[in-house]
Amino acid sequence: MQTEQSNLLNPLELLKCSGIPKNLLYQSKIEVDHLICPICLNILWKPVACGQDKCFQSYCEVCINKWIQDQAGDVVLQESLYSQSLIVAPDSGSGSQYSSQSSSFSEMPQQIHIETTLPNCPKCKKPFKKTSIPIIHNLLDSIQLSCIYAECNTKPGYEQFQKHILQCPFRRINCSGCGLQQLQNELEQHENQCEQVNIECSKCYNKMSRKQFQLHSVDDCVQQQFNNKDNQITQLNKKIDELNQKNQYLEQKICKMLKGESFDTLHQFSFKTMFTQNYQFTGNQVIEAKLIRPSFNIQKQKNDFLHFYINHKVKTQAIQGIIWRMRIQTLKGNLLIGICSTLCHYSIDFIINKLGEIKRKEWNENKYKLLRKGNFTFSEGDTLTFQFMPLQQCLRITNENRHIVCRFEPTEIIEMGDSFFSFFSLENQGDSLIFI
Numbered sequence: 001m002q003t004e005q006s007n008l009l010n011p012l013e014l015l016k017c018s019g020i021p022k023n024l025l026y027q028s029k030i031e032v033d034h035l036i037c038p039i040c041l042n043i044l045w046k047p048v049a050c051g052q053d054k055c056f057q058s059y060c061e062v063c064i065n066k067w068i069q070d071q072a073g074d075v076v077l078q079e080s081l082y083s084q085s086l087i088v089a090p091d092s093g094s095g096s097q098y099s100s101q102s103s104s105f106s107e108m109p110q111q112i113h114i115e116t117t118l119p120n121c122p123k124c125k126k127p128f129k130k131t132s133i134p135i136i137h138n139l140l141d142s143i144q145l146s147c148i149y150a151e152c153n154t155k156p157g158y159e160q161f162q163k164h165i166l167q168c169p170f171r172r173i174n175c176s177g178c179g180l181q182q183l184q185n186e187l188e189q190h191e192n193q194c195e196q197v198n199i200e201c202s203k204c205y206n207k208m209s210r211k212q213f214q215l216h217s218v219d220d221c222v223q224q225q226f227n228n229k230d231n232q233i234t235q236l237n238k239k240i241d242e243l244n245q246k247n248q249y250l251e252q253k254i255c256k257m258l259k260g261e262s263f264d265t266l267h268q269f270s271f272k273t274m275f276t277q278n279y280q281f282t283g284n285q286v287i288e289a290k291l292i293r294p295s296f297n298i299q300k301q302k303n304d305f306l307h308f309y310i311n312h313k314v315k316t317q318a319i320q321g322i323i324w325r326m327r328i329q330t331l332k333g334n335l336l337i338g339i340c341s342t343l344c345h346y347s348i349d350f351i352i353n354k355l356g357e358i359k360r361k362e363w364n365e366n367k368y369k370l371l372r373k374g375n376f377t378f379s380e381g382d383t384l385t386f387q388f389m390p391l392q393q394c395l396r397i398t399n400e401n402r403h404i405v406c407r408f409e410p411t412e413i414i415e416m417g418d419s420f421f422s423f424f425s426l427e428n429q430g431d432s433l434i435f436i
């Protein structure tokens with residue numbers, strides 16, 4: 001009995017894997033045979049019961065959970081054996097494995113399938129449905145137990161058992177320094193004196209054993225404090241270097257941008273259109289977009305504009321500017337050049353037509369309203385340069401042939417939200433644009 005108890009010195013482990021050993025029963029007015037777990041043969045701990053009629057067998061929660069887990073492992077094994085036999089079956093020569101006379105029919109998987117849904121109760125062999133039986137809890141509450149520590153005379157009731165063994169003054173806990181077991185209520189006193197417990201010097205913040213601390217001289221401590229400061233300074237210097245580099249890079253970038261020098265040039269264009277079948281895109285470095293089908297709208301009784309988008313979202317908070325060029329190859333009809341906010345539920349867009357009119361469409365209206373009319377016009381053969389400058393929140397379209405500029409102001413760009421698309425609309429079959 002003595003050796004058994006010494007194995008149970010860690011109360012946290014004791015109740016993790018089984019019930020309460022019978023030898024810890026101190027006093028009970030009733031027969032405890034009903035309160036024994038058939039799996040671990042100890043006194044039930046946190047009992048759960050099988051809910052099948054005429055069974056109601058109780059088990060420790062940990063025991064039945066482990067049983068269910070082990071059984072689930074068995075079921076997996078049975079299934080893999082079964083699937084192997086299925087592979088073998090067609091070659092076995094019986095040729096009638098699905099006929100009602102065949103004995104193999106009764107071995108069909110139904111049985112296994114029931115087992116996979118709910119593991120069986122070890123007693124009644126029927127699927128285990130967890131239930132709770134109040135009378136078992138009441139009976140358990142009436143018993144008195146001994147503490148697991150032989151020196152302790154406390155006889156806790158069932159309900160106080162766990163709490164008691166955790167708080168029992170005779171509980172042993174390992175010292176964080178020397179590792180030797182100490183009585184729980186003497187641990188603090190021991191650790192306050194143990195030479196191997198680690199403590200922190202309040203001046204240099206160095207951690208060392210109490211023994212080393214006693215030898216920790218003022219010189220040592222000051223030296224350590226200097227070392228700490230040196231480390232801190234090294235770290236800070238590294239940070240300053242990093243920040244300086246970043247700062248330098250940004251300064252150069254801002255300088256270039258203010259001069260209008262630093263731009264990402266779009267060379268690779270890709271296009272997105274809802275009217276794919278109406279446009280033909282050809283070329284790689286230089287792409288020609290050509291309207292190849294008539295755009296006549298029967299409802300409106302006139303040629304309609306067909307959009308396509310440059311598949312490039314322009315981030316308005318981007319640092320880098322963006323520049324791209326387009327040549328108007330053929331233009332017999334009109335061309336709309338547009339920019340459109342990417343927020344689909346709150347989309348604002350602007351269009352420019354070849355008469356130099358800039359129009360604006362609100363998200364809740366399906367009509368473009370004239371915003372202003374400038375001198376910015378274009379026609380067949382002209383090359384247009386698009387330049388977006390994020391810092392100035394400005395979009396500039398230059399007609400290089402005519403030396404005229406169309407400018408969208410910061411207030412207009414800000415309204416677009418954090419990014420926008422550019423789009424182009426052709427009306428007349430055969431008209432085409434070339435993206436350079």
Ligand SMILES: [Zn+2]
Pocket residue numbers: 018019037038039040041042044045059060063
């Ligand atoms: Zn048990």
Ligand SMILES: [Zn+2]
Pocket residue numbers: 050051052055056057121122123124125126
């Ligand atoms: Zn059962």
Ligand SMILES: [Zn+2]
Pocket residue numbers: 147148149152153154164165168169170
């Ligand atoms: Zn105790």
Ligand SMILES: [Zn+2]
Pocket residue numbers: 175176177178179180190191194195196197
């Ligand atoms: Zn110690």
Ligand SMILES: [Zn+2]
Pocket residue numbers: 201202203204205206216220221222224
């Ligand atoms: Zn120190």
